Amino acid sequence: MLALDGVRLTQGTFALAADWAVEPGARLAVIGPSGAGKSTLLMGIAGFIDPAEGRITWEGRDITGLAPGARPVSVLFQEENLFGHLSVARNVGLGLRPDLRLDAGDKARVEAALARVGLPGMGMRLPGELSGGQRSRVALARVLLRQRPVLLLDEPFAALGPALKREMLALVGEIADESGATVLMVTHDPQDARAFAGQTVVVAEGRAAAPVATGPLLDDPPDGLRDYLG
Numbered sequence: 001m002l003a004l005d006g007v008r009l010t011q012g013t014f015a016l017a018a019d020w021a022v023e024p025g026a027r028l029a030v031i032g033p034s035g036a037g038k039s040t041l042l043m044g045i046a047g048f049i050d051p052a053e054g055r056i057t058w059e060g061r062d063i064t065g066l067a068p069g070a071r072p073v074s075v076l077f078q079e080e081n082l083f084g085h086l087s088v089a090r091n092v093g094l095g096l097r098p099d100l101r102l103d104a105g106d107k108a109r110v111e112a113a114l115a116r117v118g119l120p121g122m123g124m125r126l127p128g129e130l131s132g133g134q135r136s137r138v139a140l141a142r143v144l145l146r147q148r149p150v151l152l153l154d155e156p157f158a159a160l161g162p163a164l165k166r167e168m169l170a171l172v173g174e175i176a177d178e179s180g181a182t183v184l185m186v187t188h189d190p191q192d193a194r195a196f197a198g199q200t201v202v203v204a205e206g207r208a209a210a211p212v213a214t215g216p217l218l219d220d221p222p223d224g225l226r227d228y229l230g
């Protein structure tokens with residue numbers, strides 16, 4: 001279980017409170033107005049922002065003081081997640097070994113991860129030689145290899161067209177099901193939330209609310225959320 005226990009995250013004068021927990025394997029959409037603190041929430045869980053108050057636990061273990069790399073967490077951001085000068089295989093290999101000293105077994109795992117995301121045999125290419133959708137798949141392959149139980153997605157496919165975005169969300173869903181990962185995904189698109197996430201966290205007015213069932217929330221949103229959804 002991932003638990004946010006009386007957590008308060010601050011960035012400058014901005015503050016966000018969160019006090020809830022999610023079961024392992026849950027899929028959560030994180031929605032709310034621009035600037036409300038969705039990325040702040042993810043960065044707090046990932047360890048890029050230290051909470052001013054409270055603690056974050058994973059399976060009962062306090063992870064609040066751990067560096068990002070030591071947390072049971074992988075993050076996929078919206079911006080390009082790849083190094084342009086490294087081959088696709090080496091970009092993926094970074095998920096296994098940041099020093100890129102990959103032995104034969106590591107290389108086989110990289111190739112298997114590329115095959116899993118539908119890019120078999122593409123390892124020698126540079127990211128610039130791939131389409132946007134293929135680059136998203138490479139970033140996903142790296143996350144897959146890291147095998148962390150919590151996956152944080154910050155609008156990772158916002159730059160893709162609707163059909164490609166649906167395809168990528170379906171792929172993330174399949175991979176999350178296979179690995180049992182807990183997934184939190186920031187999105188501005190209610191359709192993504194419906195398609196991908198059984199539960200939704202609404203971030204607004206300085207609070208990341210406890211997750212609630214996505215369908216009923218979007219069918220009959222509270223006033224503040226209704227304004228945001230338009």
Ligand SMILES: Nc1ncnc2c1ncn2[C@@H]1O[C@H](COP(=O)(O)OP(=O)(O)OP(=O)(O)O)[C@@H](O)[C@H]1O
Pocket residue numbers: 011012013014032033034035036037038039040041203
């Ligand atoms: N480095 C920073 N220093 C000070 N304030 C910051 C910093 N980064 C973000 N903020 C403020 O924190 C608040 C929350 O930002 P955050 O990026 O978490 O919002 P968001 O909900 O993810 O927005 P969007 O949907 O636009 O990406 C904003 O008011 C922002 O101005």
